[in-house]
Amino acid sequence: MNPKFQSSVRKAMESDLKPISEIFRSESSKKPYSQKWTEQTAFEKVKELFEKGHIYIALVNGEVVGFISLTTSLWEQSKCALIEELWVKSGHQRKGIGRLLVWFAETKCKENDINSIFTISNKKSAAFKFYKKQKYKLYSNHVLMGKKL
Numbered sequence: 001m002n003p004k005f006q007s008s009v010r011k012a013m014e015s016d017l018k019p020i021s022e023i024f025r026s027e028s029s030k031k032p033y034s035q036k037w038t039e040q041t042a043f044e045k046v047k048e049l050f051e052k053g054h055i056y057i058a059l060v061n062g063e064v065v066g067f068i069s070l071t072t073s074l075w076e077q078s079k080c081a082l083i084e085e086l087w088v089k090s091g092h093q094r095k096g097i098g099r100l101l102v103w104f105a106e107t108k109c110k111e112n113d114i115n116s117i118f119t120i121s122n123k124k125s126a127a128f129k130f131y132k133k134q135k136y137k138l139y140s141n142h143v144l145m146g147k148k149l
Helices: 014-028 039-052 097-111 126-133
Strands: 007-011 054-060 063-075 078-088 116-119
Touching: 007 097, 014 039, 014 054, 014 063, 014 078, 039 054, 039 063, 054 097, 063 097, 078 097, 097 116
Parallel strands: 078 116
Antiparallel strands: 007 054, 054 063, 063 078
């Protein structure tokens, strides 16, 4: 983390949803994701994440510069968490903010007796390498499957 920045992480409040949705919309529009969220649909997505799970935000000098969202459930008879979204604003990437958000989320999970945390990542993204650095592993016996309807 760049020492000139004063950073912290806290649980998001409803008043944080607009800056969170702007980060989500802006960063997810870049390659390899190339998602086309509007201001409205990005806000709706973030509000849904806020209502169904937990969002933690990274603040640098009082500005929201990143967030992580988690949902929890029972899987294979134990509590687990899924990182639904993790985004850091351009200009603040590669400064340890993502690592700080993951550490914070993992700490909160441990405090709540959650013993597994998962995420889904595009293999072509910088996020895939990032998660590997954070010691997230590919599960050879589990695969993501889907079907377009």
